[in-house]
Amino acid sequence: MAPGGDAFGGIAPGRNRPYLLRTRVFASEPASTGAKVRAPMNPVFVAIDTVDRGRARALAAAVRPHVGGLKLGLEFFCANGPEAVRDVAGDAPLFLDLKLHDIPNTVAGAVRAVLPLRPAFLTVHAAGGPAMLRAAAEAAAGEIKLLGVTVLTSLDDGDLDRVGQRGPVADQVRRLALLAREAGLSGVVCSPHEIRTLRAECGPDFLLVVPGIRPAGAGVGDQKRVMTPAEALAAGADHLVIGRPITGDPDPAAAARRILA
Numbered sequence: 001m002a003p004g005g006d007a008f009g010g011i012a013p014g015r016n017r018p019y020l021l022r023t024r025v026f027a028s029e030p031a032s033t034g035a036k037v038r039a040p041m042n043p044v045f046v047a048i049d050t051v052d053r054g055r056a057r058a059l060a061a062a063v064r065p066h067v068g069g070l071k072l073g074l075e076f077f078c079a080n081g082p083e084a085v086r087d088v089a090g091d092a093p094l095f096l097d098l099k100l101h102d103i104p105n106t107v108a109g110a111v112r113a114v115l116p117l118r119p120a121f122l123t124v125h126a127a128g129g130p131a132m133l134r135a136a137a138e139a140a141a142g143e144i145k146l147l148g149v150t151v152l153t154s155l156d157d158g159d160l161d162r163v164g165q166r167g168p169v170a171d172q173v174r175r176l177a178l179l180a181r182e183a184g185l186s187g188v189v190c191s192p193h194e195i196r197t198l199r200a201e202c203g204p205d206f207l208l209v210v211p212g213i214r215p216a217g218a219g220v221g222d223q224k225r226v227m228t229p230a231e232a233l234a235a236g237a238d239h240l241v242i243g244r245p246i247t248g249d250p251d252p253a254a255a256a257r258r259i260l261a
Contacts, residue, residue, distance in 0.1 A: 042067060042068035043233060043238065043239050043240050044067045044239075044240050044242055044256065044260065045067065045068060045070065045071045045093075045095045045239055045241050045242070046060075046063050046071065046242060046243065046247065047211070048071065048072055048076065048243075048247065049075065049076075049244075050076065051075055051076055051079035051080070053080050053084050056072070056076060056080075056088045057087065057088050059247050059252055060088050060092070062252045062253045063246060063252050063253055063256045064090065064092050065253075066253055066256040066257050066260065067092075067256050067260075068093065068239065069093035069094065069095055069120060069239075070092045070093070070095065071094075071097050071243075072088060072089065072094065072096060072097065073096075073097040073098070074098050074099060076088075077096070077098060082114065082116070082117055085117055086117060089117075093120040094117065094118070094121075095119065095120060095239075096114060096119035096121065096122045096123070097121075097123050098110070098114070098122065099149050100122075100124040100125065100128075101124065101128045101132075102132070103132065104132045104134070104135035105135065107124060107132050107135055107136050108139035111124075111144075111146075112139045115140075115143055115144065118143070120144070120145060121144070121145050121146075121186075121209065122140070122147070123146075123147045123149050124136045124147075125148070126176035126177070126180045126185075126188065127149075129179075130182070134183045134184065137183055137184035145186035145187070145207065146185045147187050147188055147207065147209055148176060148177070148180030148187075148188045148189070150173040150176040150180075150188050150189060151176070151190075151191070153191045153211050153212035155169065157169055160172060169191075169193075169194075170194055173191070173197075174197060174198065174201060177190065177198050177202055177206075178201065178202065181202050187209060187238070188202075188206075188207070188209070189210070189211065190208060190210060191210065191211070191212045192210050192213065192227030192231065192232045192235065192237070193227065195210060195232060195235040195236050195237050196235050196236060208236065208238050209238060209239045209240075209241060210232050210237040210238075210239070210240055210241065211240075211242075213227065213229050213232055213240045213241065213242045213245075214228065214245060215228055215245050229242070229259055242259065245259065246259065
């Protein structure tokens with residue numbers, strides 16, 4: 001690994017062997033800025049957002065050689081269960097995006113329940129509060145990396161105001177990210193627009209996993225705070241979550257390769 005890099009180890013879903021999830025591998029310092037460029041080996045997690053197990057398996061098989069991992073979420077988990085998650089993920093690093101949010105004891109139990117899947121990442125809502133976040137971190141026992149979901153990328157300042165949360169969005173994201181770090185989580189999920197602030201506030205080792213990624217010219221759909229893949233990485237993202245621009249393409253593998261290129 002290049003100087004300045006680091007690695008995260010784990011157990012591949014459904015397999016008794018280690019995998020290496022590498023990130024923060026730095027390139028040389030540009031003469032113009034003197035700052036190091038963040039260059040993950042393969043930062044893309046593809047969001048497999050479907051309840052159809054066969055469709056999910058086909059998408060996973062098509063993109064697995066071209067991406068850093070697969071994201072399966074609440075919709076698929078509720079429709080198909082943990083065995084289907086294991087089946088679809090195979091030996092790819094798994095981002096299990098369940099966004100757990102409940103009383104501390106319930107969330108801790110849910111975290112322990114999914115430990116056998118050995119996900120690389122598991123999400124909980126940072127808005128669940130410090131006690132819930134600490135309980136989740138204790139239940140994870142260092143076996144998986146917990147990410148706190150800050151503010152969903154489908155929400156803007158007006159949406160926060162309507163649910164009684166203090167805005168603007170950037171301030172709420174910062175508050176929740178600092179809360180997650182203090183509670184012992186490995187990182188957060190944030191929109192591309194908050195990357196620079198959180199990198200400065202939370203330090204170089206706090207993981208920033210970023211949805212709301214849209215290649216140039218792609219439709220934004222229901223996302224309100226978006227950025228291109230290159231812009232997000234330049235801002236300091238560790239991993240990018242990309243769904244429809246890849247899975248909605250007639251050739252998902254080709255779409256993944258184009259984005260990486």
